[in-house]
Amino acid sequence: MTPEQIFFFIFGAFTIAMALGVVLAKNPVYSAFSLILCFFGLSALYVMWGATFIAMIQILVYTGAIVVLFVFVVMLLDLGRGVSAHSHSWMTVLFSALGVWFFSVLLLRTFHHSPATINAGGFGVDQIKTISNLLFNEYLWPFEVLSLFLLALIIAIYALTRPEPSETTPNREGRGA
């Protein structure tokens, strides 16, 4: 095995182990920190493919903004006391696992039958220049639509989370549904 393959294996195993930690951790704070480490492993994989710009974006946006938002909400909600026992039946777990397994096998067959043509064109050195040329010429219209989408998102989040003026107690209806 070349050193590149060894590093690839290490980073891939690290990413998958951290993803397992996200799924299996009982405390949401541990899940969030496993998610941070999983994104760092993914960023290392992007670097090994040569996509350095996306690796930087991954660390800046995902671990800098998204997971921090998760940690912020988890700590805001104070969920430590309400960790309940997982009470799903074994039927749910069994059939979920079966469905996921079938889907994974389907994906695996699909990717192995895809044509593996390697052009090796390479746009390594001036990657940001290539990406921004493409983004602001050919993909300009989706980019502008995305900016409108973000504006609508800001308005929607304000409408969702603004404090109600008449609301005084946090639990209006109690715990039962």
Place this chain on the structure above:
Amino acid sequence: MTVQPVYWTHYIAICLFALGLLGFLIRKNSIIVLMCLELMLNAANLILVELSMKNGTPDGIILVIFVITVAAAEVAIGLGIVLNLYRIKGTVELDAFRSLQG
């Protein structure tokens, strides 16, 4: 070793997607369900980056940038909804959210 690293990326992405889907199906905490959604989106991003770098065309990179933007938006609005539900119900467990107009 005859296994190429090209296929290892497929295996890693499929494992990530399967773990995210499994967590999405069996977890009850709505915040962790949102995190599993992020895992699935990242598996798709990994495949896109790999194919884009393998073929030498940067279109997949552009698509990954769009996916990251939409993922950030989705997390922001999902956590806003979770905050509102916690304010109303006092919990974030998905089994507690059973009633419409609750």
